Amino acid sequence: MKKICLIPKPQVYIQEAGYFTGRAAVQRESLPGELLAPLASVWPEIVGIEGNIKFTEKREMQKEEYVMEIAEEGMEISYGSPAGAFYAMMTLRQIVLSCKGKIECCRIEDHPGLSDRAVMIDISRGKVPSVEGLKASIDLFASLKINQLQLYVEGFSFAYPSFQKLWEKRAKDYLTPAEIKELDAYCAERFIELVPNQNCLGHMTAWLETEDFGRLAENPGGLQIKGTVLPPTTMDPSNPESLELIERMLDDLLPCYCSHMFNADLDETFDLGYGKNKERAEKEGVVSIYLDYVKQLCEKVRERGHKMMMWGDVLSKEEDAAGKLPKDIIVLDWGYETEHPVRKRAERLSDTGLEFYLCPGTNSWCSFTGITDNMMKCIENAVSAAYDYNARGLMITDWGDFGHLQYSLFSLPGFLYGAAGAWNRELVKEEELAEALSRYVFMDETGTFGQICLDAGRYNRREEFLFPCRTLAFMTLQTGCVSREQFDISIKNMVDSMRFFVEPCVYLPCEEAYAGRREMEERAILEYLDSLTEQAEKSLPACRDGELLKEEMKNGLAMTRAATRTRAFCYGLERGTGLEAEIEALCKKHRELWPKRNKTDGLEDSLRGFTSLLAQIKEKTETTES
Template sequence: MIPRPHLLNELSGSFELTAGAVVSGPADLVDAVRVALPVLDLRPGDSGEIALREDPALDAEGYRLVSGSRGVEIAAGGRAGAFYAAQSLRQLLPDAAFRTAGRASWPVPGVRIEDSPAFSWRGLHLDVARHFFPKREILRLIDLMAAHKLNRLHLHLADDQGWRVESRAYPLLHEVSSHRPRTATHYYREPETYDDIPHGGYYTLDDLAEIGAYARARAVTVVPEIDVPGHASAILAAYPMLGATGEPYEVLDRWGISPAILSPLPPTVEFLTAIFDELIGALGDTPYVHIGGDEVVLDHWTSSPEISAYRDSLGLATSNELQAWFLRRLADVLAERGTRAVVWDEAFVSGGLRLDTLVMPWRGMNVGRRAAAAGHEVIATPVFPLYFDYAESASADEPMAIGDTITVADVAAFRPAPEEWAEEERARVVGAQAQLWTERVADARTLDYRMWPRACALAEVTWSGAAGPDFTARLERHLGRLDALGVEYRPLAGPHPWQRRRPHRPSVVDVEQVMARIDAMTHDAESTRPSL
């Protein structure tokens, strides 16, 4: 099974589970099991082959499952626990149980499983700003996450290269900012080339409502991200008056960091407040909103007399302090709506965050440790080994990637809460999340190739706490389930012929070079941060 349960004992006895079998118990638990096992076409009833009960002594995501000659008995701490028990039951069945149409009956072996997750945040990030993925692909990704007990889908909805959600308050965002005339196609550090093909798309608010409801039914929480104040070219293409200079912008057609930056003045806070209200209203139960805070070029703030005067009026000395104030102001807006802010680690380094803000240390676990020591909850997101836009080998056969190499084994060896950390620091690591940035991921087939089976290793690490010694053998067995689900994953031995790269392969950046640069950026663990 993947992820590995905390306890799995084989028992004597087995039974045949038939399509249309009856599942009994509390209505919300019954609904969760039926959603998790659609191929069985389960029917609710007063008694049946699958019996459910709620056990308040278990964690909300925890469960016990016992199968034998009399059927299946499940005790769950809540709806999520029942859903995960059903996913474990699904993995006890033949691979055909992962297809949309199956056989009339299924053999269920006798087992006892006792299980709960090691971490509460078990996430995947998908950048839909650089390349847009239609709603159907988001729903499919949620299904794949649910099958692996992953529970946080972080959608990167806004960046220099595109804005991806309808706004009724600011309609030019989806009318103007959601598309670009062309897209860069060159490898990293090559001369610039473009495809001259328009690219775009956005989710309506009704789409977001559907995505949110679909995810909740599968124990997945959607975390929307509006990355500010930098990465703002697309926003400013629609509303240049929200920028630091007022100059016109276009939706960016190349990759890399842009100097485009939102103004920190009150109209920008009003704008983002309206956007947050639309996101929260559409998604429904939205406990987290990511506000970015990464890779911000502050030059336009520093050179603006109006922004400098505003900074002085707040009693702040530098543009870095103003950025910290701005992000805290947005976090306060979210807190008033019952939602917690999430940021990339640069926002923590700038200082002044609300203590309830979650920090994602993408530049390495050293800055994550500093955030945990300061009292923040931390979601481990380091480039190595959790950036899935890196190639899985240095082979010339690999399709275009930002660099080499992050393997399945690298992900499986990762520890979100390093043993050398102090106990209180480890306790503040709430989980881990893999990032798929999509500059070089233009379609769903490439998404599958980059995401799987590395995400299987992430699921094991975040659910079980560490990959088991037999993980590789279980993964090889698990690939049959991915085949049944129609996942075009990267084979463990290397890409299929049709998955291979285009003929030209220039030198790319090695992940060790990237990590060396990141270490240089974050080496001073004792660096002071401004207090507000």
């Protein structure tokens, strides 16, 4: 019999003689009470009148550890806590789905490789998921043995009670305190800690654009980099009012959560030292100013009974910066390019004695349908470094840059792959990942939808060159319908600007790839996308949202197709016949799909790139015809 594909892989799987051929079931009375709620939403079919699963709690076992024995006459699960029992049931669910009534006898001994296995979802770039949409994601994460979730907050995606007049005027969508509390309880029932997250220094543009707090900007005029002007984004850390604002925000946010951790973010403070603190930065250095603020904020977080987390990108600018942090801070080191120096960063953090996570991403943002190769390699690198340098955890991030246009479908491969590595250092192979997606998530009767999802994130292989964390098709939404010469200038500026944002090991390979770029091969890209669309049409995902997933897949591919055709049209490589109708159709479909998982007010903002392209194409066509 073919070896069962399980994700995450158990630490020990011993096959034994014989088969269990009955229907796996557990009586409600014999089930640990804490499992009733999560099983009701994740695997309701397992609870029946008759049962053949015995549960035994063993206090000597670790909290999330379990041992499962499957014999011909029945099954026995030993566990260290209800979480361990639940994880055993999630492994059993996959076995049942794989074996279809004939389960090989086995012994599984299992426990997590990393203590913290986290996911972070961006709810602040135009897309705020509905509570029901988030609950569906939480069920999936629980089934993958994820035990921490963060919802990234910047701007007004949380309805701060103390600032109601501000967010009522500006916020399109947001989560309320009551909704956060509801989600917090839902997570807890599924053995997931919902950790509060709020950016506390950079990424403050929405606040700095208001009359009330514009005076707190480090650089009121913004920062110009290679022809692009970044709006004011960082607060002035030397102004006591900046920290006072954050304290008021914390007092609104933190009581909504049971967790005693808090992610202050503190990343990408690009304009720090270029404005009000320029003179101070020239004397002390930007990192010194940054660390001074971090220490003040950490004390305020500690006073509120929380342990602070923060991103590590600014700390990486100086070799000894992390070592100057308070020892109770958890550093989160993110990196989304295959060349990201994750091992160097992990070793440095390990040497400081600080607790840290390594944080690769789903790479679904700025791509329409994901960037599969980059995602898998980044996760592989992070998993290896996390175990080698004793990281506390792994966190898979899912961002929503430029309107969060991508469907959550295209983040699923990254979530599964990251969850696999966070639990067990032995990552699954690509064919196992595709099989797990098809069987356990999509329940696709054809067994193809998982591989289609992975392949959808590979159209960039056929573009002129590989750009880190984004595709050329997606960049069309940023540049607009411009000539080849103008597009090349924009791309060259983006490539050159990387020297400001990232290390040489990341920007030098990109510069080399750009220098060796090929000609655009529109036909090859379109044929690839059309082939995937045809395959998706034939798939049969039978999960609860199977038809919705199928429509999201096809529309994500349609977005990629239309953006690619737009670029070719602007280059003069095609006449653009039917292009307007193609964009109008995908916009119409997007408007139908968006509300099924998300709050609605951010919808039109997400489509702004396409609606702008449509207007430009019409104008260009009319000018040409006249």
